[in-house]
Amino acid sequence: MSAFLFVVPPLTGHINPAVGIAARLAARGHRVAWACADPALVRRLAGPDAVVFRCAGPVPGAEGAVRPPDLRGVEALKFLWEGYLLPLADAMAPGVRAAVAGFRPDVVVADQQAFAGALVAEHLGLPWATSATTSAEFTGAYDGLPKVADWLHRRLAGLRTRIGDPSGTTDPRSSPHLLLIFSTPELIGPQAPSAPHIHYVGPSLAGRPAGPGFPWERLDPGRAKVLVTLGTANADAGGRFLTVCLAALRARADRVQAVIADPARTLPVTPGDKDALILPSVPQLPLLERMDAVVCHAGHNTVCEALWHGVPLVVAPIRDDQPVVAGQVVDSGAGLRVRFGRVTAARLGEALDTVLHDPAHRAAAARIRAAFRTAGGARAAAAHLERMGAESR
Template sequence: MSRFLFVVPPLVGHINPTVGVAAELTARGHLVAWACPDPELVLRLAGSGAGAVFACAGAPPGERPAELRGPEALKFLWEWYLLPLAEAMAPGVRTAVEAFRPDVVVADQQAFAGALVAERLGLPWATSATTSAEFTDPLSGLPKIGRWLDERLAGLRAAVGDPAGAADPRFSPHLVLAFSTPELAGDSRAGVRWVGPSITARPTASDFPWEWLDARGDAPGDTGRATVLVTLGTANTDVGGRFLDVCRSALRERADRVQAVIVDPGGTLQPAQDEDKGDTDDKDVLVVPSVPQLALLERGVGAVVCHAGHNSVCEALWHGTPLVVAPIRDDQPVVAGQVAQAGAGVRVRFGRAGARQVGAAIDAVLDDPGYRVAADRIRKAFRAAGGAPAAADRLDELAREFR
């Protein structure tokens, strides 16, 4: 029996992939604990069998300007969130390590405190890479920002890590678990263990109106219209209103062959006025604050329109569903590029695309079989990679190596 401490940021997309891994380790008789600034979020996602959850401080609150894009947005992400998060989490992570006494620390690639505290205390640590964007070296063409980041990471290591250490806290020298495969991510650095997405069952809301959906229309022999799912994830409610409205317009124009489910957690969409009928009863587009995404994808979806968040992309491709991707910020432009390069979807501009451009992209992924063929190729690679059990195998090996 070994002990594993998962150190995660308070972000759904970074916790969800590790939930299945932790459950797999627990089923094998190991002990699992968590360190996170939002213990309630961990418990909600991981359930009652999560194990001990240690609270950490989080990054200080602040507003990120929505208009930032490109290099400035990337620098702001590090300066505003990632580096302050590491500094704030470090004391709580150290307390968790001292209380739980893990054999291995599993540190999210954006929760540097886990890596640096483990390094300082002489513990083996594994990187949990819930997005493959870092493997492409997004700073390779930005030398000034790269040098600035190196200096800041050195300062962070001096404060909370081993001043004599040399490992990049984003890439463990012991084990890097990547929840993707090269079929989507492309080439990567040596030593990465590609385990594919960790897709596990989640609680399904009982109030989703399944009866609203047509009989499936996106497989040979089925009747009814194809379903298109539109989602911008859980962290983009502040900027998504215009794009969701554009998607609704494009999809209503295709109501003869498409019905849409639009996820609008912030309630930004106003009721759509049907000019022909003079009412606001939209029978072709369902707008809901949340959706049982995995269950809907399992039922059958013709296409997913999303922000190119790594989890959303991987969950769609796990089911062989092609995508229209409209990246907003952070790692999303890199992931969107991976989708387009793999031939599994079409990229549109989040801030500028209108109904015509979005509609054309949806038509392409629904009508051109090449996109579904590419998506299915990635689906097969994902499922062959092993997912949560494969990640648990690698962690078990690492614990035994250092025992």
């Protein structure tokens, strides 16, 4: 049996895909542990008995890690790296080294944004795999931005000098040993890279904590149902957009029922409202089984979870990898894109009408659904890691 150390940032969307893989490995008798700056979050998602080595590092919402909500484009990318990802790697490195010393893993499984996992493993001569929780890094996103690509390269080189092997050359976002991408070429498109160590496993879905009870009895079987969500990290930016969505959906209340996740509680809530169920959180995976369309920020997890259920999308990317993922949705035919900061209720309503009633979008979503389910998800990812662990011993 092998030992696997999962190194993850304290971000729900990056931990969730690893949870199902870790559970499968543990069920097959392997030892599993985690290294993270927020052990409580890992245990909430992976279970209270998860073995977690605490690392230092900023968590979302901490002083210095709060991103201005109106930051976009290159400035948002610069903030993400200089304000969060690089400081997180510097801070996590000692904790990752201590986790390796204490747990003695055969394989380090590093999230693509947990650079400390990759660089420490490389420095210590340990085999490491990349858990790619977004496919945006593998689609030539910076091909037309040479200055941005050079800036990122220099920042990573500096980080390697500080916490890794200065003579190393591997990009810590992409392991040369095993790269697990939680998507498939059917969504990514023809630019999806191919190599013997790259495996497209599709979404890795696992059971989630139930949270507060959802009013399932209020879902109307006689109307199409639309989920509106901006994920777990965009509550600061979503007030205006959610208001526009609510207006567009209320204008279609005779034929469409809305379910809106509003963690910041920006929308007015009317008790017993039959047209719009507005809640601070929703059980997204089981809810998607009953949805006819999704409106979202083009976060990779939300997009893949919707398409896993064959649900077409209206995407409104805000920042980071979201514009790239939104482009994948549109290019695949599985949805339409609107402008997050400028869309009107009329324009959003038109996009919704199209994805709900144009069979081409639903057919494209069904095609990706089939590809995702064939790819194997957590089961396939765990099998690849098992082979890597056996070869390393």
